[in-house]
Amino acid sequence: MRQTSSDPRRDSDPADGSRRSDGATLPRVRAVSRAIAIMRTFTPEQPRLSLSAVAESAGLDAGTTRRILVTLRDEGIVEQDAKSGQYALTLQAMRFAGAVPDGQSLRDLAEDLLRGLADEVGATAFLSVARGHEAICLARFHGQAPVEVRWWALGMGRPLNCGAAPRLLLAHLPVEEQDRILAQPLATLTDKSITDPDLLRVELDEIRRNGWAFARDDVALGLSAVAAPVRDDRGLLVAAMSLGGLTPQIFGDTPDGDGRPRALSPLLDCCARLSDRISGLDFIS
Structure with missing residues (x-):
């Protein structure tokens, strides 16, 4: 009928x-x-x-x-x-998003901001979302820097316990989803990767308190990253925006990786601008 x-x-x-x-x-x-x-x-x-x-x-x-x-x-x-x-x-759903021609995908809405951020900081800018056990790279733009971070290709998944953006995404998943992920063996990319579920839970709590995440040497030795959330008009996390590069690029004059990363302020500003841009819009992530 x-x-x-x-x-x-x-x-x-x-x-x-x-x-x-x-x-x-x-x-x-x-x-x-x-x-x-x-x-x-x-x-x-x-x-x-x-x-x-x-x-x-x-x-x-x-x-x-x-x-x-x-x-x-x-x-x-x-x-x-x-x-x-x-x-x-x-991931087939994300492939559909890649075919959107009218500028209403999240990648399209973020492209000019990410390019500007990468150039300003001189690092590689990423946009990512959580899908299942992985963080998926939606966009990657290289700034003017001697080293380009190419470990995370467009459309590629990475473990949620390694890297600033993956851990930020993990920190904002529902508790039951976090528990399901942490109950399984966690990936080891370097000897700095956090693979102890209890230690990782402490890290996730800190990420939620701070409103941003950083990582050093846990994806590749010598590389660091800082990540912050992109939110919709309800305040819910939509994606993670991050910057990756050599540790001095990200942390500036704090060679031990302590304190507030040099790249954090422009990253937070860029996240706020993208959050304002997507407020009230229907888009495909």
């Missing part, structure tokens, strides 16, 4: 039998609308959801929700955890 609508342009053709070129006179495909409603239930704050949670949020019954989720899973759009049964979006 076709879904009815209060807008006659959507469900019936004009009296003269013609169709508008924008398709407004065509009936809506209910299955597509429902699939999109399901995809919208996944957020940075709730990247993994149970079947019942998805159904409730999308306003659908459990049977319909499960059939659509199974279809999306088979198409590679969502994944299902074998142990918990929870669902999450896959």
